Amino acid sequence: MSSGVIDGTAVLPERISRFPFPFPSDSYRYSTNVEPALKTVVTEAGAWGGRLLDIDEHYRHELTERDAVLTRDPTRLQVLPHMRPAVWDAISTLLPIMAAEHPDAMSFDRDGNACRWQNTLQDLDLEFTLGDDGSLPVEPLRFLGSQIQDDIALLDQREGALWLDAGLVTFAADWSFGFDVGMKFLEVHGPVPRVHQEQIITRAQQFLLRLQPGEKYRRANWTMTVDRRLDTSTETYPQWARDRATVAGDPALPDRLHLRVEVQHLIRLPHSGAVLFLVRTHLLSLSDIARVPAWRERLGRVLAELPEDMAEYKGISRYRSAASAWLLGT
Amino acid sequence: MCPIAMAPAAGTGPEAGFRGVIRVTFGTAAVPAAEGDAGMAGHDARFDAADREALASLIAVLEQARVGVRLVLAGPPADVAAAAAAAAACGLLEEEVTLLANESGRRLVFCAHCRTANTTVQGVGSEVDCEGCATTLAFSGHFSRRIGGYLGFAAHAEEAA
Amino acid sequence: MTATALQAKVHPAVEGGLLLEVADLSVQTASVTSITFTDPAGTALPGYVPGSHLVVQYGDGANAYSLTGSGRHPSEYTISVLRVDDGAGGSLAMHRLAVGDLVRVSHPRSAFAPVATARHHLLIAAGIGITPMLSHARAAAERDSEATLVYVYRPGQGAHVQEARELLGPALAECTDRGSFQEELTRRLTDQKLGTHLYVCGPAAFMDTVLARARELGWPQGRLHSEPFGAAELDQGEPFTVNLARSGVTLEVPAGVSLLEALENAGKGVPNMCRKGVCGECYLPVLRGAPLHRDLYLSEQEKSANTTMMCCVSRSLDQELELDL
Ligand code: HEM
Ligand code: FES
Ligand SMILES: [Zn+2]
Numbered sequence: 001m002s003s004g005v006i007d008g009t010a011v012l013p014e015r016i017s018r019f020p021f022p023f024p025s026d027s028y029r030y031s032t033n034v035e036p037a038l039k040t041v042v043t044e045a046g047a048w049g050g051r052l053l054d055i056d057e058h059y060r061h062e063l064t065e066r067d068a069v070l071t072r073d074p075t076r077l078q079v080l081p082h083m084r085p086a087v088w089d090a091i092s093t094l095l096p097i098m099a100a101e102h103p104d105a106m107s108f109d110r111d112g113n114a115c116r117w118q119n120t121l122q123d124l125d126l127e128f129t130l131g132d133d134g135s136l137p138v139e140p141l142r143f144l145g146s147q148i149q150d151d152i153a154l155l156d157q158r159e160g161a162l163w164l165d166a167g168l169v170t171f172a173a174d175w176s177f178g179f180d181v182g183m184k185f186l187e188v189h190g191p192v193p194r195v196h197q198e199q200i201i202t203r204a205q206q207f208l209l210r211l212q213p214g215e216k217y218r219r220a221n222w223t224m225t226v227d228r229r230l231d232t233s234t235e236t237y238p239q240w241a242r243d244r245a246t247v248a249g250d251p252a253l254p255d256r257l258h259l260r261v262e263v264q265h266l267i268r269l270p271h272s273g274a275v276l277f278l279v280r281t282h283l284l285s286l287s288d289i290a291r292v293p294a295w296r297e298r299l300g301r302v303l304a305e306l307p308e309d310m311a312e313y314k315g316i317s318r319y320r321s322a323a324s325a326w327l328l329g330t
Numbered sequence: 331m332c333p334i335a336m337a338p339a340a341g342t343g344p345e346a347g348f349r350g351v352i353r354v355t356f357g358t359a360a361v362p363a364a365e366g367d368a369g370m371a372g373h374d375a376r377f378d379a380a381d382r383e384a385l386a387s388l389i390a391v392l393e394q395a396r397v398g399v400r401l402v403l404a405g406p407p408a409d410v411a412a413a414a415a416a417a418a419a420c421g422l423l424e425e426e427v428t429l430l431a432n433e434s435g436r437r438l439v440f441c442a443h444c445r446t447a448n449t450t451v452q453g454v455g456s457e458v459d460c461e462g463c464a465t466t467l468a469f470s471g472h473f474s475r476r477i478g479g480y481l482g483f484a485a486h487a488e489e490a491a
Numbered sequence: 492m493t494a495t496a497l498q499a500k501v502h503p504a505v506e507g508g509l510l511l512e513v514a515d516l517s518v519q520t521a522s523v524t525s526i527t528f529t530d531p532a533g534t535a536l537p538g539y540v541p542g543s544h545l546v547v548q549y550g551d552g553a554n555a556y557s558l559t560g561s562g563r564h565p566s567e568y569t570i571s572v573l574r575v576d577d578g579a580g581g582s583l584a585m586h587r588l589a590v591g592d593l594v595r596v597s598h599p600r601s602a603f604a605p606v607a608t609a610r611h612h613l614l615i616a617a618g619i620g621i622t623p624m625l626s627h628a629r630a631a632a633e634r635d636s637e638a639t640l641v642y643v644y645r646p647g648q649g650a651h652v653q654e655a656r657e658l659l660g661p662a663l664a665e666c667t668d669r670g671s672f673q674e675e676l677t678r679r680l681t682d683q684k685l686g687t688h689l690y691v692c693g694p695a696a697f698m699d700t701v702l703a704r705a706r707e708l709g710w711p712q713g714r715l716h717s718e719p720f721g722a723a724e725l726d727q728g729e730p731f732t733v734n735l736a737r738s739g740v741t742l743e744v745p746a747g748v749s750l751l752e753a754l755e756n757a758g759k760g761v762p763n764m765c766r767k768g769v770c771g772e773c774y775l776p777v778l779r780g781a782p783l784h785r786d787l788y789l790s791e792q793e794k795s796a797n798t799t800m801m802c803c804v805s806r807s808l809d810q811e812l813e814l815d816l
Contacts (some may be wrong), residue, residue: 032769032788075445082607085634089538092564093738110535130564145493158606159423159713176442176483180474191472200584207769216536217765234442234483238465240489270538271563273604318488336630347682349709370709397683398709421610421686 015057016291017046017283022220026301030195030310032203037216038267044294051101052216052265053094053148054280059121062149062171062230069170069231070142075178076170076233079141079154083166086274088131093276094148094270119147141168150265150278153177154209155185162208162275164188168234171281173223173260174315175300176234180197193309200298208266208275217266223314225260228283248319254290257323258283259299286323299316302328343391345372349398354388354413356405362430370400378415380409385416392420401413406435408449411478418475438479439469447479457485497597499596503727503747504546508597509536509749513588514567518649523619524586525559525571528594536565541630542603542690542718549584555760556585557692557718558599559651561629568596571650574618603718604689605630610686612638613679615701617693621651621754623718628658638662641679643672643693659754673802676701680708688791690716728783730809735759735816736778750802759816761802768804775802779813781805 021043040050048054070076076168079087092110095117099108113130129134136143145152145168162185169177180188185208188199192219196202211217225232226243247256265278289295303316303324311317344350350371355361361374373391377384392399400419403410410431417427439448439458448460455469460482467482474481511528518524530536539562544555547570555569572585588594601621607614613630614624618706624640631638640659641668642649649775655663664679666672691701698717705715712787727747734741744753751773754761763773777800784794787803793799800812 017760032772033764034767034770035764036766085607092549110564156607157604176481178445179440179442179472179477180475181479183474187473187475191470203769206787207765207767210767212598212600213540213543235482236443238443238487241484242490246489247489271540272603272607274607322484349681392685395685396681397685397687397714398681399685400709421608421684423711423714425711 008150010292012045014046015284017058018048018054019043019045019288020048020220020263020282021045021289021292021295021298022222022261023261023298023302027034027305028222028302028310030192030198030200032200032207034204034219034266037218037267044224045292049218053098053150053278054263055102055105055121055149058148063122063146065230066170069080070145070168070172073178073235075235077139077142077145077168078178079139079166080182083154083156084133084140085131086156086269086276087166088205089269089272089274090148090152090154090225091140091144091278092130098148103192117147122147124135130268141166144168145170148278150280153277153279154269155275155277157209157273157275160209161185162205167277169279171230171279172233173221173225173262173281174232174234174237178235178276191313192211193313211266211268211275213268213270213273215268219266220263221262223260224285224316224320225258228258229304230281230283244315244318247276248322254287254318254324254326255285257286259289261284285328290327296327299325301304303327331466332407343394344371344388348373348391348395351400351402352391352395353402354382354404356403356409356413358405359404359406359430359432359442360426362402371451380405380412380416385412388413389416389420391424400426400428402430403431404430406437407431408438410435410482411438411475415476415478438477439467439482440474440477440479441465441467442481447477448482451488456479458482495707500551502546502548504553505595505597506747508595511536511568511594511596512545513590513592513594516588516590520648521570522570522574522648522652524574525569526568526585526588527569527651528596529567531593533727536674537598538562538564538570539599540601540604541626542605543599543601543626544603544767546597547581547585547598549581551788552579552581553597554579554581554585555600557603557626557750559622559625559629561633563630563633568599571622573650581726596606603692603716604751606688606716608686610637610687611688612636612682613640613683613687613689614640615643615676615679615689615691617638617643617697618645618648618694619650620691620697621655623692624690625651625654626659628655632658634666639679640664641666641672641675643667643697646724658808677702677708680705680710688714688716690718692718727804731809732811733807734782734811734813736813737816744806749804750800750806754802754816761816763803766803768801771801773801776801777812777816780807780809780811781811783808 040047076267099106105120107118115128117126133140151169156165164183167177185205226247247253249280255328261282263280267276269276301321311320355372355376369408403413408441410429436449436451439450441462444463446460448458450458450459456469458467460467466485468485470481472481512531515527515528529812541562544557546553546555559569572582572587575582591631614627616624628638639662639665645743664675691698702715730745732743742753742757762771764770771788777798780799782800783806785804788801
């Protein structure tokens with residue numbers, strides 16, 4: 001793990017040194033920005049990307065938050081009946097990876113369908129049988145979602161398309177998984193401006209349709225969020241919408257406003273053939289971003305330059321100039 | 331999964347093993363003219379609306395049918411969408427179903443906040459007051475074939491109370 | 492045989508794949524032999540989607556064969572090979588393998604997957620086309636979903652017949668003559684509940700007949716799944732030469748190596764991201780020659796202008812390309 005570089009005199013904390021800062025230039029446009037997973041990316045503040053399943057200081061807090069969201073609103077988890085095998089495929093794919101990536105904290109053993117999973121971060125030592133829903137303490141996808149920080153979506157491939165037929169999404173960035181479940185990949189992206197004319201989503205679909213079992217890719221997406229609010233789903237929009245209007249005039253804006261980066265992994269599962277889509281959300285306040293001068297300037301410029309339709313879609317148009325002005329010191 | 335079907339009323343359905351065209355109309359829509367199904371056996375049915383009973387009888391017909399069958403649905407958008415969702419659950423593919431929804435007529439707006447399915451004759455881009463939670467919803471163009479309706483979300487939530 | 496089974500030069504189609512040991516050989520018929528591969532270290536092999544195939548290297552060549560297992564947590568991979576005496580030599584080489592030989596294989600590739608929402612799988616196989624159907628039938632049994640198999644073979648020459656009987660019981664229909672098959676086919680194609688998907692594998696003419704009959708009887712394309720017998724997408728392309736105009740360097744791009752890789756190997760890195768022809772990062776200006784465009788990024792218009800190419804996937808129609816690099 002990188003320890004971070006020097007900011008004036010202090011070593012940057014991991015939340016900054018490991019942050020997946022997503023902008024390679026001062027202007028941002030949509031593209032089919034997929035790349036092979038697991039490549040380490042060196043940034044001005046440190047590095048990220050060496051692992052598929054990233055665990056950070058927020059691990060326990062975020063999993064508690066996920067559980068609370070699910071208890072309040074069980075529709076954030078849906079598995080259409082034909083996706084049960086894909087869920088088990090995801091479990092038997094991800095737990096061994098997680099154990100291999102975090103050997104100090106986790107271990108996974110498998111003998112046929114009999115598995116043992118140990119996770120010392122949760123004082124968990126569990127024996128279960130692959131394919132047997134009843135052998136887990138909670139339903140299988142909920143269990144997987146209680147071990148990894150990522151939101152999980154599973155897409156079935158049929159009729160030459162990909163269908164969002166299962167998932168556990170508690171930290172949605174302004175969309176409703178419960179509404180979208182059962183849609184085709186292209187329909188899911190219906191509300192996004194530009195990407196359809198620019199063939200970005202059709203190209204992404206072609207890419208995903210051809211993805212072979214075992215292949216692992218990733219991409220990054222970004223938006224902004226007021227406070228460290230993970231559940232910015234459409235369902236709860238009335239609870240957080242006002243913050244979008246008020247934050248611009250709030251002197252605490254640099255601490256309240258966060259760059260929200262989703263590191264998304266795309267994995268073809270070996271046995272079910274489903275596409276596993278993982279969304280790992282990282283939030284970093286503008287104050288923290290400003291501790292890395294290159295980021296401060298770059299984000300300031302990106303926000304100033306972003307076309308209005310994209311800003312409107314991302315829901316940042318009410319405060320992006322205020323954020324940009326603060327970052328650029330203008 | 332195909333919902334449990336009610337037995338079709340005697341004498342109303344096509345024979346078991348039917349592989350022709352099933353034409354279903356809702357409300358007062360005209361029975362659609364055959365298109366590309368010339369020479370195929372036909373079965374017509376008309377319902378006032380795609381309510382539980384109508385959908386159950388459609389499902390019963392589909393359960394008896396065999397691969398090769400085609401389905402044509404005509405009527406108000408909400409009814410056509412509901413019947414299409416039932417047909418998909420019975421295993422019909424998109425290419426086996428022709429949707430002929432009226433341009434106007436009732437549509438379903440699904441409230442993202444309380445999950446009420448609101449019926450309205452307004453169109454995409456308008457605002458609809460939710461019958462479940464009284465929120466004024468923005469009627470978006472985001473459509474779910476599984477739900478058979480459009481996404482509605484709080485239209486004025488960012489504005490001062 | 493052991494010495495020759497492990498070729499020094501890795502075929503591009505199995506690069507990054509697995510090195511496995513022949514663990515078992517079993518004669519199915521006079522011309523069909525099943526070969527079982529395991530990991531020499533005894534570890535479990537990657538799972539695969541039912542209906543997947545494995546590319547196996549022999550000498551300088553490589554062939555694709557269907558895997559016959561269900562693909563769930565396999566400890567071995569089994570293929571069945573029909574000996575073709577006048578073929579390219581792959582099947583003869585496979586038939587010469589002995590227990591203990593080491594063989595290079597690809598990761599399993601999926602191109603004939605079951606439909607998860609299907610309410611019934613109607614499997615139709617002729618001859619050696621039985622192999623992927625065994626995989627489908629096994630997977631269906633494990634998932635507790637419905638499958639029926641119609642298996643056509645010449646009397647006395649059916650591979651895996653006993654296995655199919657045990658797996659499918661009454662859901663197996665065997666046909667050993669053309670007439671009875673035509674009858675069986677029509678009966679099946681007119682009596683499938685909604686949500687049935689048809690899978691066919693066998694000689695090309697056989698598959699054409701089955702698919703044509705299904706279409707005639709109203710089956711839409713989305714319900715028809717066929718695997719061209721033995722064909723695999725070993726799309727490594729032809730070798731070509733590139734001239735880098737600005738640096739005055741000439742490079743050879745061998746079959747199975749992308750232009751991007753050839754440039755990287757020569758220390759001429761090009762910005763890239765997806766390496767799959769979708770992101771648009773790796774474009775190169777073309778000065779002379781016609782690229783063989785294989786990307787999804789450039790528009791048809793841009794492709795026909797032949798002034799840009801995506802070097803991660805595209806190759807050359809001409810012997811030589813000149814690039815502005
Ligand atoms: C290569 C793959 C993909 C690409 C290039 C891509 C691209 C995009 C882009 C550009 C946006 C707009 C984001 C923004 O402005 O903040 C977006 C939004 C979104 N993407 Fe993707 N995406 C990909 C894969 C996926 C997958 C597999 C899913 C499956 C669930 C997904 C679900 C979504 C959703 C739900 C939204 C929000 C749409 C809304 O506002 O309702 N994406 N995607
Ligand atoms: S690297 Fe993405 S198109 Fe070539
Ligand atoms: Zn409501």
